[in-house]
Amino acid sequence: MISFFRILALYSLTAIAVFAATSETEPPFQSGIEAYQNTEYKTAKAQFTAALELDETAAARHNLGLAHFQLGAPAEAVWQLERAQLLEPFNANYRYKLEAVRQELGLFAGSPKWYVLASAALPTKTWVIIATISFWLLLAVFILPRINGAKPSLGIKTLRVISMAALTLSIPSLWLNLRLLQTGTIITDEASSLHAAPASAAPESGTARPGERARILDQYNHFYEIETEGQATGWISKDAFRPLAD
Numbered sequence: 001m002i003s004f005f006r007i008l009a010l011y012s013l014t015a016i017a018v019f020a021a022t023s024e025t026e027p028p029f030q031s032g033i034e035a036y037q038n039t040e041y042k043t044a045k046a047q048f049t050a051a052l053e054l055d056e057t058a059a060a061r062h063n064l065g066l067a068h069f070q071l072g073a074p075a076e077a078v079w080q081l082e083r084a085q086l087l088e089p090f091n092a093n094y095r096y097k098l099e100a101v102r103q104e105l106g107l108f109a110g111s112p113k114w115y116v117l118a119s120a121a122l123p124t125k126t127w128v129i130i131a132t133i134s135f136w137l138l139l140a141v142f143i144l145p146r147i148n149g150a151k152p153s154l155g156i157k158t159l160r161v162i163s164m165a166a167l168t169l170s171i172p173s174l175w176l177n178l179r180l181l182q183t184g185t186i187i188t189d190e191a192s193s194l195h196a197a198p199a200s201a202a203p204e205s206g207t208a209r210p211g212e213r214a215r216i217l218d219q220y221n222h223f224y225e226i227e228t229e230g231q232a233t234g235w236i237s238k239d240a241f242r243p244l245a246d
Contacts, residue, residue, distance in 0.1 A: 134166035194234025198223035206232030
């Protein structure tokens with residue numbers, strides 16, 4: 001019996017197909033939608049993958065995630081949907097699908113905080129540019145009037161407020177963005193063992209669940225040291241864990 005989520009996923013892709021028909025899209029993307037609607041999920045997966053090789057879009061990541069889910073790979077689906085949400089942080093539909101798949105895996109659905117979404121609204125490079133420009137502008141509007149011995153004009157005072165506000169917003173947003181890019185997902189469909197050292201023969205230090213989020217602490221050779229959302233810490237093979245920024 002088809003679950004409610006699968007029906008919802010199919011409906012959502014149908015809606016995307018209607019939109020795609022009225023816009024310029026890459027042939028693989030459209031072919032993937034048609035294959036998905038025909039329940040040819042392996043073909044859909046291949047087509048959406050091909051579309052991503054041409055141009056990474058949130059829609060292609062989202063659709064590829066649903067194709068993986070239909071093919072019985074929910075942990076991989078979680079990563080694809082996490083990536084789609086990273087590309088379009090305010091898309092409620094992507095967030096809902098991600099929460100639904102995580103619930104299927106027995107994981108907490110929790111939506112990200114508003115300030116995390118706000119920081120992801122702009123790429124890390126953009127926040128760096130804003131922080132750099134606002135810093136030098138703030139420095140200039142405070143130093144130049146002192147050098148000239150003139151009283152700051154209304155324009156200078158306005159620039160001070162704007163540059164200070166931009167710097168105040170950009171620094172924490174940059175930190176949140178960098179921290180977000182240091183997270184990832186367990187992509188195996190079974191629980192993975194964490195080890196006390198970067199070696200498969202090392203003693204186990206915990207367990208990571210399929211689809212679980214984790215933060216990267218360190219890496220060595222073919223292993224990542226991670227801390228999962230369940231507070232388990234240890235080393236895991238790079239084959240079982242994929243960074244969000246991959």
